[in-house]
Amino acid sequence: MHIGTLELTTRSTQQKPMEERYEPNKIEPKWRDEWERTDLYLTREEPGYPKFYVLEMFPYPSGDGLSVGHLHNYVPCDVIGRYKRMAGFNVLHAMGWDAFGLPAENDALLKGLHPKETVPRYAANFKRQLKLSGCAYDWTREINSSSPEYYRWTQWFFLMLYKRGLAYRAMGSQWWCDLCRTILANEQVVNGCCWRHTENPVTKKDLEQWFFKITAYADRLIEDLEGIDWPEPIKLMQRNWIGRSEGAELAFPISDHPGKEVRFFTTRPDTVFGVSFMVLAPEHPLVAEITTAAQRAAVEEYVTDARRQTEIERLSTVKEKTGVFTGAYAHNRFSNMDIPIWIADYVLMGYGTGAIMAAPGEDDRDFAFAKKYGLEIPVVTAPADGSSAPSDRALTDRGIAINSGFLNGMKTDDAIRAVCKYAEEHEFGKATVTYRMRDWLISRQRYWGCPIPILYCKTDGIVPVPDDQLPVLLPDMKDYQPSGTGRSPLANVPEFVNAICPKCGGPAERETDTLDGFACSSWYFLRFASPHYNDGPFEKRAGDYWLPVDLYVGGAEHAVMHLLYARMWTKVMFDTGLISFKEPFPVLRNQGMIWAGDGQKMSKSKGNVVTPDAMVEKYGADALRLWELFMGPFEEATNWNEDGVFGTARYLQRVWGVVRRYVEAGCPTGTPSAETIKRAHKTVRTVTDQVERMRFNTALATLMDQLNYLAKLTPAELGRFTIESYVLMLAPMAPYVGEEFWRELGHNKSIHLEAWPKFDAELTRDETVTVVVQVNGKVRDRLQVPAGMSEQANTELALKSEAVIKNLDGKAPRKVIYVPDKLVNIVA
């Protein structure tokens, strides 16, 4: 069991005296080696023993190495891991590499190297930097998503989804980045540009692609947000991204096209009597069919124009709505009017049915469009408060139906239900739900990714690769440049492409696209439980013990990518009975971004990256860690300022002095004063609470404050508990000096295996308290009184105060506010 007891051995007299000055570079390598030699951070399952799984989002190992910004994530997690271990938990804290994907491939291409060489090299550098920084990982659990032992199971999961009908192939117009030379998922398109090339507008390309049916989980992904402890903004981003809308899908027949109809989705079916025109997306399949000869030229020009526009242009237009009349009409089944059908690019093919009913009296966009093209603007909703409807804008609020036949007088919600019921009875529509989120497009036409384990056979069609033939190995290619044609470079490797159909034994071709890197990271948290297991993605016993993750920490930028995908996979696994939990990360925290001193993003090209290596060399890893913790609340963004590291190094220097004096005095049991004892216990109480709440900045401030007190005492006045509890609390934050102090204090066991100090609540109780005395809410005096003094006694005392008498200026107190042991406010 990795849990220590307080050994009260005295320091051996043969030991060398403590160095006068704290020199981190002398002690850090020593303890690093010692911890490694003794496998200090090795973790095993301990059934029946409480576990704690702390996890940081595993990084893509870049050639630039880690910056002090990355450590703002890793150091706090390390403190939590070390703290939890001391507090009696069996802690899992491991690290791995999100190694597949475009960044790694692009980097290698740029440098004329191969990712299979660069990735391990970069990962090794990250690992060295993390060790240098004193982070406690069980490195025997290191994983790499680009190793066959790992991606074999990524492929296994793909097949699991495929067999459950959750992976499918579909043709369609997809986002394409011509710098990445691959198709992208919706989530990877940011402001109309590629998420990796934020200046490069994406275009559309028609290709057949693989998708994961994440939309099938839309409702559960929303519902289950209720029960998890995540930052509210992240939950909100997920809800917005999924974009659930309740409404109705209805259909209107097209005049002069018997049997043809326009299906559309609306969230306001109650306004249907006010529908004066309809709008189709320019890409809508009906457009070609219904456009009249007279309008054909104009419509074709508009459609071509819309197609030519890049997404960024379509977004950046100043929202001036444009459109063209098709010449065709639809029949509004409710108002019995024939209404014109237009096309306009403000209607998106990718949402709902790609067609809308326009109710310009109740919708801003429809209003603007109707105004511009002189279309009718019927008003069918009156404000709920009885005022009259505005004429210069749409009334988008809910209200009362007017000019609406059988809906007249109904409240919006009742009218919605009535229309849905009517449509259902007359079989032209029904109440329905639509989502903004699209299915997750996972095909990538790139080399450095997990091969999709699928075969195409002439007789059997799409055939999954049997489990016992996994992994489908990524072939070793010298020239893996993306072609840009929409085909993966793997298509150029005949030995890879040509295979045998496992069903009929005939010739088959392999899928040559690779998986989106986010597939690899959708299950890695499970792999850490049993990273070397060969009979499944994870060993059940280990998985049951460690999972789910107790604390997950990473950047908010993954709100709608990784965090959504991993949740979906977890739900699929739950449904198959593979695991027994529905959410992978019940507690999530986002660390704040560290900007460079100039307020910009740290990047090599800007030359403003500060490396942990440089800081460790100059100030030591412990001082660097302390500044990472002290610079502000860890969830908030701030600018890097190296002067702070100098400050925390100076603090450690002072702790060193106090401990050294104590050690040199022979570690006396001493005779600490009541005040010293009280302060020691209060410090434990406060620091414990703050570390639990991840308020590392104030935890450290408490320790600094206590040091200022301790520095004034003689060794005998300090006493053993005072000094040892202090060192124990410092150890998770500053593991190297913590260890050094502990050994100097006479202990043989590592401090990181010891127990977190406990405080005696009785000893933290104050006998006297300071009571603030206010007159009319302004502080006029302070009284030192015994704790628990009665209101009456306190008030009497306050009224005797000279300052109070002076400020009352002869007036009689009207009222007295009394807060026990805190405050007396005399209102006159």
Place this chain on the structure above:
RNA sequence: GCCGGGGUGGUGAAAUGGCAGACACAGAGGACUUAAAAUCCUCUGGGGCGCAAGCCCCGUGCGGGUUCGAGUCCCGCCCCCGGCACCA
């Protein structure tokens, strides 16, 4: 435009509706030193009164409000950061 998160000294920041600025950084002055570094001590929101101990006024983006009492709660603005962006 909509949805979040913020706005407190020269700087990073503290503060269950109850002493605003803890703890630090930077700065100033002093001690030690031949000197410097390091270290230690003192001061450090603004303004005013006082020889002094001390006292008074103002102050948490701006304007209102609730309250005995507001950095904290409510209403209306302004600014910064992040997300979404014609989602029918």
